[in-house]
Amino acid sequence: PRTAAVIPAAGRGVRLGPGAPKALRALGGLPMLVHAIRAMADSRAVSLVVVVAPPDDAAEVKTLLDAHALPGRTDFLVVPGGETRQESVRAGLEALPEGYDIVLVHDAARPLVPVDTVDAVIEAVRDGAVAVVPALPLADTVKEVEPAAEPGDPEPVLATPDRSRLRAVQTPQGFDRATLVRAHETVTGNVTDDASMVEQLGLTVVTVPGHEEAFKVTRPLDLVLAEAVLARRRL
Ligand code: CTP
Ligand code: MG
Numbered sequence: 001p002r003t004a005a006v007i008p009a010a011g012r013g014v015r016l017g018p019g020a021p022k023a024l025r026a027l028g029g030l031p032m033l034v035h036a037i038r039a040m041a042d043s044r045a046v047s048l049v050v051v052v053a054p055p056d057d058a059a060e061v062k063t064l065l066d067a068h069a070l071p072g073r074t075d076f077l078v079v080p081g082g083e084t085r086q087e088s089v090r091a092g093l094e095a096l097p098e099g100y101d102i103v104l105v106h107d108a109a110r111p112l113v114p115v116d117t118v119d120a121v122i123e124a125v126r127d128g129a130v131a132v133v134p135a136l137p138l139a140d141t142v143k144e145v146e147p148a149a150e151p152g153d154p155e156p157v158l159a160t161p162d163r164s165r166l167r168a169v170q171t172p173q174g175f176d177r178a179t180l181v182r183a184h185e186t187v188t189g190n191v192t193d194d195a196s197m198v199e200q201l202g203l204t205v206v207t208v209p210g211h212e213e214a215f216k217v218t219r220p221l222d223l224v225l226a227e228a229v230l231a232r233r234r235l
Helices: 032-041 055-067 085-094 116-127 179-184 193-199 220-233
Strands: 002-008 046-053 075-080 100-105 133-138 155-157 168-169 173-176 206-209
Touching: 002 032, 002 085, 032 046, 032 055, 032 085, 032 116, 032 168, 046 100, 055 100, 055 168, 075 085, 085 100, 085 179, 100 116, 100 179, 116 133, 116 173, 116 206, 133 193, 173 179
Parallel strands: 002 046, 002 100, 046 075, 133 206
Antiparallel strands: 100 173, 133 168, 133 173
């Protein structure tokens, strides 16, 4: 089955601070989005990349992709995104042509995911899973709290879940296309990843090992780390 990657890249990057939309911010001299697209196109299985761009920057993104050509075997499309990540992913799915039965959804904000992780996700879908997420054990202990009314106020701790059963999940998340489309048609309410929508359909989501370098660039310190990882790769 042919595989396409949808890359939600339409977010503003509020937590990263003022500047261009996060996906267009520079990393190693190139927009973060270009790294994220190459990370998907590096997989021989991926033959189409659908970039969901910030609505005001869709033309600029198209130009960018023409300038930083992908390997010849990979096509790409650019579509404008929505107000939420979920809406942006849905816009990407709606633009997906017939004939792609496996879909990856990958955050533009995870520019450095290694190709082995991408391939492991695809492999697990090929082996029959309807939804696959790369996951890592947590380094920190996690507490459930009663959220404070004012930011910075002390918060009472309610519980400490057993850390050995918790995982931090990354992207690309991989899906049977029909399942993901149905999840997006059916599930409403706030979600922070695509796999949780498939869980809400009552279907089983499985994990494969994630990778440290698939971390999400969210806050300014993450950009420092991303530059360091890239510099180490170029040695
Ligand atoms: N995203 C999107 N459309 C939105 C919001 C987010 O396509 N309306 C994308 C982002 O571009 C990013 C991915 O979803 O690649 C993960 O989101 P996040 O890291 O939260 O990025 P932002 O929403 O841009 O950052 P912030 O929440 O700090 O504003
Ligand atoms: Mg966000």
